Structures are given as structure tokens and as C-alpha cells.
Amino acid sequence: xxxxxxxxxxxxxxxxxxxxxxxxxxxxxxxxxxxxxxxxxxxxxxxxxxxxxxxxxxxxxxxxxxxxxxxxxxxxxxxxxxxxxxxxxxxxxxxxxxxxxxxxxxxxxxxxxxxxxxxxxxxxxxxxxxxxxxxxxxxxxxxxxxxxxxxxxxxxxxxxxxxxxxxxxxxxxxxxxxxxxxxxxxxxxxxxxxxxxxxxxxxxxxxxxxxxxxxxxxxxxxxxxxxxxxxxxxxxxxxxxxxxxxxxxxxxxxxxxxxxxxxxxxxxxxxxxxxxxxxxxxxxxxxxxxxxxxxxxxxxxx
Ligand SMILES: Cc1cc2nc3c(=O)[nH]c(=O)nc-3n(C[C@H](O)[C@H](O)[C@H](O)COP(=O)(O)O)c2cc1C
Numbered sequence: 001x002x003x004x005x006x007x008x009x010x011x012x013x014x015x016x017x018x019x020x021x022x023x024x025x026x027x028x029x030x031x032x033x034x035x036x037x038x039x040x041x042x043x044x045x046x047x048x049x050x051x052x053x054x055x056x057x058x059x060x061x062x063x064x065x066x067x068x069x070x071x072x073x074x075x076x077x078x079x080x081x082x083x084x085x086x087x088x089x090x091x092x093x094x095x096x097x098x099x100x101x102x103x104x105x106x107x108x109x110x111x112x113x114x115x116x117x118x119x120x121x122x123x124x125x126x127x128x129x130x131x132x133x134x135x136x137x138x139x140x141x142x143x144x145x146x147x148x149x150x151x152x153x154x155x156x157x158x159x160x161x162x163x164x165x166x167x168x169x170x171x172x173x174x175x176x177x178x179x180x181x182x183x184x185x186x187x188x189x190x191x192x193x194x195x196x197x198x199x200x201x202x203x204x205x206x207x208x209x210x211x212x213x214x215x216x217x218x219x220x221x222x223x224x225x226x227x228x229x230x231x232x233x234x235x236x237x238x239x240x241x242x243x244x245x246x247x248x249x250x251x252x253x254x255x256x257x258x259x260x261x262x263x264x265x266x267x268x269x270x271x272x273x274x275x276x277x278x279x280x281x282x283x284x285x286x287x288x289x290x291x292x293x294x295x296x297x298x299x300x301x302x
Pocket of ligand 1: 021045067069071190215217260
């Protein structure tokens with residue numbers, strides 16, 4: 001039995017490393033076999049296919065990047081018919097990341113996924129709620145409550161609620177998600193940001209604002225994971241800027257049971273595997289029996 005084996009929401013994982021939604025695709029198979037990962041995850045999928053936002057939709061920034069891809073995807077039917085069965089041949093644990101513009105959208109997608117082979121469903125709640133004037137679901141306590149409790153009523157799969165960091169009090173949002181039935185919390189999604197082209201005076205992104213990810217967001221993500229760990233009892237998947245095994249250890253010490261690795265793979269595609277190897281070595285050198293012994297082990301100053 002490996003020191004990295006763990007069980008979360010009654011599902012067994014070989015290790016805690018999952019690539020982050022939207023940053024992961026078949027291209028990574030050129031660099032490592034997907035059965036080495038704890039799980040694979042899909043691009044955010046909506047009820048109908050989406051073309052995404054107009055270009056430019058990516059901008060560089062120090063130690064990070066901005067994106068406004070806008071959930072470009074082929075829709076839930078394509079995912080269920082083509083992508084999930086294929087991913088399932090590569091890794092026993094497939095997680096579907098889903099998004100919607102209304103609660104009804106989310107419910108319809110979840111009802112379809114009930115009949116698929118996914119192990120878990122991750123709700124991207126950073127998308128705009130069109131019935132509430134376009135405000136992101138994840139920035140309103142009442143929207144989180146209605147969305148999560150409605151989804152939980154129909155879902156036969158464990159639900160991960162992926163929190164938006166664009167809020168004043170992340171612990172409150174996590175607690176509402178937990179009280180509404182979430183089985184797991186993941187955080188953080190990208191941080192609302194901007195860059196300007198000083199020659200044209202125009203924002204670089206065609207949508208003006210976009211989501212910041214990459215190493216630049218790591219300390220913010222770490223702080224939020226720790227605050228959420230201190231507020232809820234359900235497991236946490238830590239996401240945001242993790243690009244080596246030492247940062248992975250920090251994120252687990254802050255309170256994460258599993259991790260997602262995103263933008264770092266754009267610079268170094270083998271990052272998820274390098275982190276798995278680094279964690280294994282760290283546990284063995286420090287005589288730690290299992291990775292779960294590290295979760296939340298940070299000792300805060302009093
Ligand atoms: C190009 C790009 C596309 C993304 N697409 C999605 C998505 O479809 N669904 C989602 O929940 N998060 C999406 N994200 C957010 C990531 O999953 C992750 O939460 C975020 O990038 C922070 O992690 P990182 O700093 O390791 O990249 C996307 C991020 C990037 C950079």
C-alpha cells in the first residue's frame with residue numbers, strides 16, 4: 001500500500017493529485033500515462049455546446065496568467081457519449097466539472113451524469129446566474145444555498161462545490177455549501193483581474209476582465225484553504241498556483257486532502273507527476289505513514 005493512497009467521500013484514490021479543470025486535456029498524455037494520477041477531470045461542461053469568449057482571451061502576468069476562455073466546450077451529451085467513457089479507460093476516477101446559467105441547467109446536467117461512470121461531480125459556481133442579474137452563483141450565500149441543495153436532491157454522485165475566491169468571507173461561503181449538503185469543497189477558482197495595453201489604452205482581454213491563476217495566486221489560495229479547513233468538516237481539494245511538491249505539502253498542511261494542479265502544467269507538463277514523486281519521497285524520508293496524516297497539520301500562531 002502506497003503512502004499516497006487515500007479515500008475521500010468513500011472513493012479510493014491512488015494519490016491526491018488531480019489536474020485542474022480546463023487546464024487538462026488529452027495532450028498531457030504525451031508526457032505521462034493518466035493512470036498515474038489520483039483522478040482525471042473534465043473541462044467545465046454546460047448543457048449545450050459553447051464557443052467561449054472572443055479573443056484575446058489569455059494574457060501574461062508576472063508568475064501567472066489571466067484567462068477569459070468562457071467555458072468553451074462541446075456540451076454534456078458529447079461529454080457523456082465520448083469523453084467520459086474514454087477517460088474511464090485511462091483512470092478509474094473521472095470527475096465531471098460542470099457549469100450552468102440557471103439552477104435548472106445544473107439539475108439537467110446532473111440528472112444526465114447520474115447515468116454515467118463519473119466518480120464525482122464538481123460544480124463550478126463562478127459562472128454568472130442569469131436569473132440574478134448575472135452575479136456569479138458563488139458570490140451570493142442565497143444562490144449557493146439554493147444551487148447546492150437543489151443539486152443534492154437529484155444527484156446520485158458525491159458533489160464537490162468549487163468556491164470562487166472573489167468574495168469577502170470565504171469561510172461563510174464554504175459553510176453554506178456544507179450546510180446545503182456539499183460532500184466536498186474545492187478552492188480556489190481564478191481571481192477576477194485585469195491587464196491594460198498602454199499603447200492602445202485597451203484591456204488586453206477582449207472581455208476586459210479575466211481570471212488570474214498560476215503561482216501568483218498561491219498564497220491567497222493557501223490562506224483561503226486554511227480558513228475553510230477551520231470552518232467545515234467535509235474534505236477540501238486545494239487548488240491555486242501549486243507548481244512543485246513543496247507547495248503541495250504546504251497546501252496539504254493548510255487543510256487540503258487532495259490537490260488540483262492547473263497553470264503549472266502549461267510551463268512544465270510533467271508537474272502533476274513530479275509532485276506525486278516528490279510527495280512520496282517526502283513522506284518516506286520523514287517516516288509519515290500516510291499523506292492524510294499531514295492534512296491540516298499547520299500549527300497556527302496563537
Ligand atoms: C485556461 C483555463 C481554463 C479554466 N477552465 C476552468 C473550467 O472549465 N472550470 C473550472 O472550474 N475552472 C477552470 N479553470 C480554473 C482552474 O481549474 C483552477 O481553479 C485555477 O486555474 C487555479 O489553479 P492554478 O493556479 O493551478 O491554475 C481554468 C483555468 C485556466 C487557466
